[in-house]
Amino acid sequence: MASEDSVLQSLTKTGTAFYVFVLALLVLTGEFLYAWYTQLTTGLIVTGMRSIYNAPNYMAPYVAGGSPWGIYITNFIFWIGISHAGIAISASVRLMDLKKYKVVARMAEVLTLVALPMAGLSIVFDQGRPDRIINLLIYGRFQSPMLWDLTAITTYFMGTIVYLYLSLRGDIDELAHKLPRREWFYKRLAMNYQGTETEKQRHNQTLWWLALAIVPIMVTVHSVVSFVFGLMIARGQWYSTIFAIYFVVGAIVSGVAAVYSLAWIFRWLYKWESLITDEVLKGISWALRNVLIIYIYLWIAEELTTRYMGDSADLRVSDYLWFGPYAPIFWTLAIFGFGIPAIILLKPIFGKRHFNPALTFAASIILNVALWVKRFTIVVPSLLNPPLYQTGVYIPTPTEVSIMLGTFWLAALLYIAFIKLFPIIDLDLVKG
Amino acid sequence: MDKRTAAVLILGFLILISGLSLWVLGDQTSSVVSLPLASTGVLWAPLLWVCGIIVLLSAAFATNVGPKYYALWVVSLIVGYLVIFGIIVVITGYLVSLS
Numbered sequence: 001m002a003s004e005d006s007v008l009q010s011l012t013k014t015g016t017a018f019y020v021f022v023l024a025l026l027v028l029t030g031e032f033l034y035a036w037y038t039q040l041t042t043g044l045i046v047t048g049m050r051s052i053y054n055a056p057n058y059m060a061p062y063v064a065g066g067s068p069w070g071i072y073i074t075n076f077i078f079w080i081g082i083s084h085a086g087i088a089i090s091a092s093v094r095l096m097d098l099k100k101y102k103v104v105a106r107m108a109e110v111l112t113l114v115a116l117p118m119a120g121l122s123i124v125f126d127q128g129r130p131d132r133i134i135n136l137l138i139y140g141r142f143q144s145p146m147l148w149d150l151t152a153i154t155t156y157f158m159g160t161i162v163y164l165y166l167s168l169r170g171d172i173d174e175l176a177h178k179l180p181r182r183e184w185f186y187k188r189l190a191m192n193y194q195g196t197e198t199e200k201q202r203h204n205q206t207l208w209w210l211a212l213a214i215v216p217i218m219v220t221v222h223s224v225v226s227f228v229f230g231l232m233i234a235r236g237q238w239y240s241t242i243f244a245i246y247f248v249v250g251a252i253v254s255g256v257a258a259v260y261s262l263a264w265i266f267r268w269l270y271k272w273e274s275l276i277t278d279e280v281l282k283g284i285s286w287a288l289r290n291v292l293i294i295y296i297y298l299w300i301a302e303e304l305t306t307r308y309m310g311d312s313a314d315l316r317v318s319d320y321l322w323f324g325p326y327a328p329i330f331w332t333l334a335i336f337g338f339g340i341p342a343i344i345l346l347k348p349i350f351g352k353r354h355f356n357p358a359l360t361f362a363a364s365i366i367l368n369v370a371l372w373v374k375r376f377t378i379v380v381p382s383l384l385n386p387p388l389y390q391t392g393v394y395i396p397t398p399t400e401v402s403i404m405l406g407t408f409w410l411a412a413l414l415y416i417a418f419i420k421l422f423p424i425i426d427l428d429l430v431k432g
Numbered sequence: 433m434d435k436r437t438a439a440v441l442i443l444g445f446l447i448l449i450s451g452l453s454l455w456v457l458g459d460q461t462s463s464v465v466s467l468p469l470a471s472t473g474v475l476w477a478p479l480l481w482v483c484g485i486i487v488l489l490s491a492a493f494a495t496n497v498g499p500k501y502y503a504l505w506v507v508s509l510i511v512g513y514l515v516i517f518g519i520i521v522v523i524t525g526y527l528v529s530l531s
Contacts (some may be wrong), residue, residue, distance in 0.1 A: 037527060040524055040528055040530075040531070041527055041528070041531045043531055044529060084440035099500060108503045124520060124524075129524075129528060130520055130521075130524040130528075130529055131520070131521045131522075131524045132521075133517065133520055133521065134521050137478040137482075137517070138478060140478070142452075142455070142456060152483055154482065154513070155485050155489065158489045158490070158509065159489050160510070162490055162492050163492075164491055165493075166492065166496060169496075191497050191498075191501040191505075192498060192501065194496070199496070202495060202496055203496055206492045206495055206496055207492075209492065210492045243512075331449050356517030381499070385436055391438055
C-alpha cells in the first residue's frame with residue numbers, strides 16, 4: 001500500500017516537466033483569450049456559424065441553411081457529459097459501499113467541478129452578446145428548456161461544491177498540520193474541523209444523503225440538455241423520445257472514460273500501482289464497456305427507426321450523414337471511434353490476461369474524442385438541413401477552434417491547481 | 433437529521449418556492465407589481481430562486497459546521513454566483529462596445 005507521503009507528493013514535489021507543461025498551457029490559454037477578444041470585438045462573423053448561408057454573388061440566388069450552432073454547443077454537451085461521471089461515480093461508490101473504487105472518487109469529483117464551468121463558458125462563447133447573459137435570469141421563462149438547463153446546472157454545481165468540500169474537509173485539516181507553510185490557508189478552509197469520531201460519522205452520514213440527492217440531479221442535468229434538442233420539431237433527427245436516455249448514457253460513457261484516463265495517468269505519473277491497482281482499472285473498464293454497449297444499442301435503434309420510415313426530414317439528415325459530405329466523419333466515428341474501443345473493452349471477457357490497462361487507456365481517450373465528434377454530428381447536420389432551404393455549409397474558423405480548445409487548456413490548469421493544493425486521493429485510504 | 437438541518441432545508445425550500453412563485457406570477461400576470469417587493473425595483477424573483485437553491489443544497493453543510501461558518505458559506509456562494517454573472521456582463525459588455 002502506498003504511503004501518505006506518496007499521495008502528498010503531488011502537492012509537495014514539482015519537477016521541471018511540470019513547469020514546462022504549465023507554461024505551455026498558459027501560452028495556449030493566452031492564445032485562446034486573444035481569439036475570444038477578437039470574437040467579442042468583431043462579432044460572431046469571425047465564426048463559421050450562420051443562420052442562413054448566403055453564397056457569394058456569382059452563385060446567387062443560392063441560399064441555403066447555415067448552422068447557427070457549431071462547435072461551441074458541441075463542446076457544451078461534451079463538458080456536461082464529462083461532468084456527469086465525476087459525482088456519479090463518487091456517489092455510487094458511497095451509496096453502494098464500493099470501497100475498492102474510493103481511490104478514484106476524488107479524481108472524479110474534481111472532474112465534475114472543473115467540467116461544469118467549462119460547459120457554462122461554452123454557452124457564453126456561443127453568444128454574440130454575452131453581456132446580455134443576465135437576461136436569462138431576469139427574463140427567463142419556465143416554459144423554456146434553456147431555463148431548465150440553467151436551473152439544473154446551477155443545482156448540480158452547487159451540490160458538487162458542497163459534496164466535494166465535505167468529503168475533503170478532513171484532509172484539509174490534516175494538511176494544516178502536515179504542510180506548516182500553508183497552515184494559514186488550510187486552517188481557515190477547514191472551518192474549525194476537529195476530526196472527532198462523532199464529526200467524522202456525521203460527515204459520512206451527510207455525504208450519503210447528499211449522494212442520494214445528487215444521482216437524480218445528475219440524470220436531470222443531461223436529460224434537460226437533451227430537451228433543448230429533443231423538444232424541437234422543426235429540425236430533422238432531433239424530435240425524439242429516445243433523446244434524454246441517449247444523452248444520459250452518452251454522458252456516462254464519456255464521463256467514465258475520462259475517469260479511467262485520469263486514473264491511468266495518475267497511476268503512471270506517481271507510480272501508484274499499489275493504490276490504483278489493475279483490479280480497480282479493470283472494474284472501471286467493465287463499467288465503461290457496459291454503458292458503451294447500451295449507447296451503441298441506442299444509436300443503432302435511432303438509426304434504424306430513421307432509415308426504416310422512408311422520406312422525411314429525418315431521412316434527409318440521415319442521408320447527409322450516411323452518404324453526404326459528413327459520411328467520412330460518420331463512418332470513421334462508427335468504425336474507429338466506437339468499433340475499435342468496443343473491441344478493446346470486450347476482449348477481457350474472453351480471459352483475464354486480455355485486460356491491458358494501457359490499451360484500455362487508449363480506448364478511453366479514443367472514446368472521448370469520438371463522443372465529442374458524435375455530439376457534433378447530432379448538433380450540426382440537423383441545422384444544416386432546414387425544411388425551408390437547401391442543405392448548407394458549416395466550417396469552423398481557426399478563431400472558433402482556438403476558443404473551443406481554450407476550455408480544455410483552462411480545465412487542465414484548474415485541475416492542476418487543485419492537485420497542487422489538495423490530495424487527489426483521500427488520505428484516510430493510505431493511513432496505517 | 434437534526435433540527436438545524438431540517439430548519440435549513442425548510443427555509444431553503446420556502447425561499448425557492450417564493451422565488452419561483454414570484455417569477456411565474458410576474459411572467460403571466462401583472463399581480464406581482466402590487467407586491468411590496470416589486471416596488472423596491474430589485475429583481476427579487478430570480479435572486480430568491482438562486483438563494484433558495486443554494487440554501488437548500490447547503491443544508492448538508494448546516495449539520496457539520498457552526499452557524500457562523502454556515503452563514504459565511506451561503507453568502508460566499510450567493511455572492512460568488514452573482515459575481516460571475518457580473519464579471520461576464522461587465523467585461524464582455526466593454527469589449528463588445530469596442531466593436
